[in-house]
Amino acid sequence: MLAMQAFTGLSVFSILMLMALGLAIVFGLMRVINMAHGELMAMGAYTTYGTSLLFEAYFPSLMGIYFLVGVVLAFCTTFVFGYFLERSLIRFLYERPLDTMLATWGVGLILQQCYRQFINPRPVSVPTASWLQGVWQVTDDISFPMSRIFIIALAFVTALLVYLLLHKTRWGLLIRAVTQNREMSGAVGINQHRVDAYTFALGCGLAGIAGSSFTMLASTAPDTGQAYIVDTFIVVVFGGVESLLGTILSAAVIGQLQTWLEFYLSGSMARAGILLLVILVLYFRPNGLFATKVRR
Amino acid sequence: MRKKATTAGVPQAKANLRNRVVNQLERFGMLILIFLLLLVVPLSLDTFRLGLAAKYLCFAFPAVGIVLFWGYGGILSLGQGVFFGMGSYMMAMFLKLESAANPDSSSGTALAAFFGSAGLPDFMVWNSIEQLPWFWEPFHHVWITIPAIIILPPLIAFVLSYMNFRNRVSGVYFTIVTLAFAAIMAIVIIGQQGYTGGINGITDFKTFLGLDLDTSQAKYVMYYITAVLLVLAVFAGRFILKSRLGKVLVAIRDQEDRARFSGYDAAMFKAFIFAVGALFASVGGAMFTIQVGLASPSLVGIVPSIEMVIYAAVGGRLSLIGAVYGAIMVNGAKTFFSENFVEYWTFFIGGMYVFVVMFLPLGLAGILDRIRGAAKHNGRTDE
DSSP states (O other): OHHHHHHHHHHHHHHHHHHHHHHIIIIIIHOOOOTTHHHHHHHHHHHHHHHHHHHHHHOGGGGGGHHHHHHHHHHHHHHHHHHHHHHHTGGGGTTOHHHHHHHHHHHHHHHHHHIIIIIOSSOBOOOOOHHHHOEEESSSSOEEEHHHHHHHHHHHHHHHHHHHHHHHSHHHHHHHHHHHOHHHHHHTTOOHHHHHHHHHHHHHHHHHHHHHHHTTTSOBOTTHHHHHHHHHHHHHHHHOTTOHHHHHHHHHHHHHHHHHHHHHSOHHHHHHHHHHHHHHHHHHOTTOTTOOOOOO | OHHHHHHOHHHHHHHHHHHHHHHHHHHHHHHHHHHIIIIIHHHHSOHHHHHHHHHHHHHHHHHHHHIIIIIITOOOOSOHHHHHHHHHHHHHHHHHHHHHHSGGGOTHHHHHHHTTOTTSOHHHHHTTOOSOOGGGGGGGOHHHHHHHHHHHHHHHHHHHHHHHHHTTOOTHHHHHHHHHHHHHHHHHHHHOHHHHOGGGOEEOOOEETTEETTSHHHHHHHHHHHHHHHHHHHHHHHHHHHSHHHHHHHHHHHOHHHHHHTTOOHHHHHHHHHHHHHHHHHHHHHHHHHHHOEEOGGGTSHHHHHHHHHHHHHHOTTOHHHHHHHHHHHHHHHHHHHHHOTTHHHHHHHHHHHHHHHHOTTHHHHHHHHHHHHHHHHHHHHO
16 A cells, blocks of 8 residues: 555656656746646647557557657657747747746647647547556555556656756756856857757757656646646746756655645645645745755 | 938927827826726617626726736736635625525525525535535625625735745746646635535525616616726726835836845835735626626636736736726627637637737837837927
């Protein structure tokens, strides 16, 4: 029982982490609030859905691996979309963070209606690959669904890749340089606008991966994204926007808390309780629970 | 400069005329608004359209509040629906209890009498709640309900926002906190169906202080009360902005640290204006419930809260009167779209957010300002 609870918490944690990683990059590094983040997740989910239809029609023998292709495609689609979104809209609004929220909310609404009109107004779901349908029977009482284990693995691999990208590659170096000192990095010849565009696109791409992995847990509806957006923000703000590690830790805390609260309260009340708790924590630690910097 | 003055003979006259028109518009904007709201609208519309107009005016209240704390306080709240909802729900509780107390006027009460729970709101009976919850009790009395609508939401808004502002949670962080509040309120209302009516909200009211709400006479009375209250709210907003308090507020918006170093308690000022915004929203919500006959979680959550910001943004975030027109126009568009091609409404309002932010950051009032600015500029070359 305890192990099952902990596992559920771990599962919620990995989902929250996937959702929040992209936002943490966009919000934490660029100070841009992307209210369309949820719709980008839905875009990733729909891309995966499209991939599954494609594989069903043309390569039925490869259905086993369609999901892996779907994840990659979801990343690519949202990455490209994010790139163009930054170039056409976000870059004009860097000086006005509050207005960015409104504009991206508008983009989110438009995307939502596009899904409704051009894809399917009703929820769609994807077939689960056979090797993900199984259950890992540890003991008689304890069993873990494979799909959840897969998502947890995916989340950790993604987080690791993001870490490596930011801290071990040249691109990551450029991104961190622009984040830390925009003027100076411009002065030494870094093309900030390009870095901005790719950073934003990366954040969107991560949303795509998150959305893609969602298809294994639940069906995707046009307004799926909207339901997750507040939780995602809360995770990022709760962890402190400065560090990715903070985001990951806060996803872990909130994931476990949510699971345990749901055990005692109804699901919706647990969500409300979490939100309230996070707001309370923010009173005492306005920079987030895991912010290392005190200086502002 | 001088060169321009010599060549700008004919356009000058035009600019002067334009200048004068715009100045008059500004000076008499308030009078025009009063004239429109109190005479033109009630005299020219049939009862159905008047009801719609009254609904739009109710949404103008939160929009006026948003202009105050967003345009002049620099605080963006995406949780204005929380306070709109508080006013709305408190009024709904009162109306529901009044309807439930008069058995012959309410359809649900026959059932209630059958179960021996007369005087209970119908949805509580359906959810098999036998005792009126304690927080419903005060709303038996109108003289508790109305002060509660006026006092509670601003008080809550003040406490919540002051705690945040004092800890320097501001800017986008505060906005996210307000977003979370909107989410919490919607979740709680939907989750506690027995106490709040759940997703269906509270509806089916008969009378307000004995006044049958279905008669056209009641509709006119309520419309006039709403319109007068709205005009009062705009006046109050103007008064605040013209006062020293308003100037300090703008100073805090533009240079918070400098204002703080000058000895002003920035958190106090910001929390105050936020509370004023909450007061307006609450009154709007209460009037909404009386006239539309509904208090619903769909008016509380994140989506409606953000929609209220677009009312202010379309009218112009620096214009109190603009907020009224913005609310009327956006809601008018909503009605138009839902009557004709409902699927394009989301496209329209989504595009509206993008368009206003990108091209019209000061809204419609900004267009007026730009025309006048051009006129002023021409006028200066004259000297």
